[in-house]
Every structure is written in C-alpha cells, then in structure tokens.
Amino acid sequence: MATDVKVPALGESITEGTLAQWLKQPGEAVAADEPIASLETDKVSVEVPSPVAGTMSEQLFKEGDTVEVGAVIARIGAAGEAAAPAAPATGQGQTQVAGAQVNPVGAGENPALREDHAAAPADHADLTLSPAVRRAVLELHVDPSKIQGTGKDGRLTKDDVLAAAKAKDDSPAPVHEPEVKAPAVAPAPAPQPVRAASGERHEERIKMTRLRQTIATRLKDAQNTAALLTTYNDVDMTAVIDARARYKDLFEKKHGIRLGFMGFFVKAVALAARDVPSVNARIEGDEIVYSDFLDVSVAVSAPKGLVVPVIRDADKLSFAEIEKAIAAYGKKAKDGTLTADDMKGGTFTISNGGVFGSLLSSPIINPPQSAVLGMHRIEERPVVRDGQIVARPMMYLALSYDHRLIDGREAVTFLVRVKEAIEDPTRLLIDL
Known part of the structure; x- marks a missing residue:
C-alpha cells in the first residue's frame, strides 16, 4: 500500500509554497527521511522528506505548482513497485531530458535539434x-x-x-584512411545542422521565484512607506585589523571559530544602540515600540537571493558566540537549509556589501525595522594623521533609517558611536 507524502509545516503564518523541484522521479528508490522534493516559500527553501523507504510511485503536482501545507504531493510504494503510468511531472523550473519526451517536429522547428x-x-x-x-x-x-x-x-x-x-570544438578531428570501394551511386548528402546565425540575439523568460517576489515586494513597500534617508561616515580599520591579526590564532584555538570583522561591528552596534535606542525601535500604527533586546539580522547571500537570519540577543553574546552564529547561518544559507524561524523577527540589520567589492551604497531598511547599517570594502586611502598624510585601511559606513522615527542628529550620533568603537575596540570592553 502506497504511503502519502504531505507538505510539512513551513513556519509561522506560512500556509503554502511553490514546488520548486522534484529530487526523485517515479520508479526511483527512496530511503526513509530522504528528500524527494524542494519547496520554496516566501522566506526559505524547504526539502520534503519521505516518511518511509520504498519507491517513488506517483507525483501529484508539477514543478512550479503552488501547494498548501498538509497537501499530498506524492506517494511512496513498496520497494521495487512499478511507478504510476502518468507522465512525469515537470514544469517551468526544470525540464526532463529523454528521447520519449521530445515534442514532434512542428512548423518552424529545427529537425536537427530534434534529432x-x-x-x-x-x-x-x-x-x-x-x-x-x-x-x-x-x-x-x-x-x-x-x-x-x-x-x-x-x-x-x-x-x-x-x-x-x-x-x-577544440579536439582534433579523427583522421581515417580512405576506403576503396566499387563505384556506386553517390548518396544524397546528409543534412547539416542549422546553427544560429552569428550575432543572433535571444531572450528568455523565467518566472520569478516566490522568494524573489517577496524580496521585491518588501523592498518596494519600504520605499513607499518609510521616509528613507542615509547618512555616511568612514572608519579607520587599523585597530581592528591589528587586534584580529594579534589574537586570531589564539581565538580559533580556544573557540574553534575564526575571528572575523562582523563580531566587532555587532558589538559596536549593541554599544551604540544603548545611547540611541530609536535605531532599535519600530513604528506600529501610531505607536513606537522600543525593544530592550537587540536581535541583529545579518544579510547573507544565498543561491536564490539575499536572506537575513537573526542573531538573537546579540547585545548579550560574546565575540565567539556571535562568530559561531554567523558561521552557522552562512553554512545553512549555502546549503539551502535555513528555516523560517531562523529569519523571524530582527530589530536591526547589518549588511556587508564589502565582501562583493562594494565601495559605497545606500542600503534599504528591512521592515518593520527602522535602520540598517551598510559595511563596505576595506581599501587603503590617504588620510591626515597628526598633520601627516598617511595610508590607512579605510571603510565607508552607511546608515539608512526611517526619518519618521529617527532624527538626523540621532542617526549621526549612532554612526559616530559605531565609528569610535571600531577605531578604538577597547571601548567595547569597558562599555564606552
């Protein structure tokens, strides 16, 4: 008797997802708890595991279909059981390559491609x-x-x-010795494949993923709702670079994790937010909600878009705990295993465009948050120190904020506090 495979719970307030890809095809063997399909929700990708071992018997939806939580999407039969005769379910996301599935040649279709x-x-x-x-x-x-x-x-x-x-194309063509045969009627020349003309241009339409649609909607809503403004500053990274170089080996030996730059910035944000609590607040209706905790959303690049997992109670964590949380989220984002709970909440966001080479940008806040700090690449630039022009590793910082809640004076003060903490990390230890 076949076992139904149902869409699992996808997270709070998420009732449906898009069937992004079938990982198993009808007739294939399936182990218990082995993923058979990948779903996309508004926030994350979720793999659907098989509840039993057996053979993929039937797929009830095509790739690209919207499926609700609890819906039966496939059936698993006994090991060796023949698959259902229905046509394989392939949609926009993937296309199955097999001779039996090639469409018949129609008007305007290239026969060579069909062959x-x-x-x-x-x-x-x-x-x-x-x-x-x-x-x-x-x-x-x-x-x-x-x-x-x-x-x-x-x-x-x-x-x-x-x-x-x-x-x-680069491999040399094989050389064959000519064969001597009796004269015969020359066969008709074989048709040559029709290749695209040089300079021919193509367009391709691919439906936006559910995650990309959500990102687009949220970012546009932020622009339409918030009174966005950005203030900039630069920071001398000399002290942080020196501290990291001095202690990174001891740090990794003791904690089993590398000491990065993000830990310094999370701690600096936590310190500055105590002086300027409005950057950690949000607007709900006609009320301002202040939080006595700091949950930092750290922007991470995932294969299907930017995601923002949350470091809970970042103001109470040590450098090692912050770095471990960031490393764990980075791995989960790369593997596509982030959950909705990983990205739930967040009171402030830090985005590091510098890892991609960005020199300066104006980040957009992540609603309902009211501020986001943008980090950028570190490069040596000439600066004046004690009347002398010297080269220093400098980074531009950008704070985008909702001007409805945060005044310019508060935004500048917050960014200066971050700058001071980074340029003199001792402040992070003695709470200055």
Missing part, C-alpha cells in the same frame, strides 16, 4: 536541466549525460555545457 534531443541515452531519462541549460544543450549539440556537473548536487550549469562544447 540531437532524441538521441539522448535512455538510461539518463532522470537527468533534469534548467531552461537555460537545456537550450544550451540543444543549440550546442552536446550530450548532457557525458558532462560532469559542477552545480548543487552535481547538477549541470550553463557554464558546464559551454565548456563541454568548447572542448568538443
């Missing part, structure tokens, strides 16, 4: 490709089953296909 597609080995029928990769495979006439994927879980990327096509 290449139909020639895909049958034993690779479970290979899944994104639309961009599939188009590259068809246009460049390469066999995807013979390419080693470098994407997540070994999946093919467009760069993998391009590299394989280039390697094929």
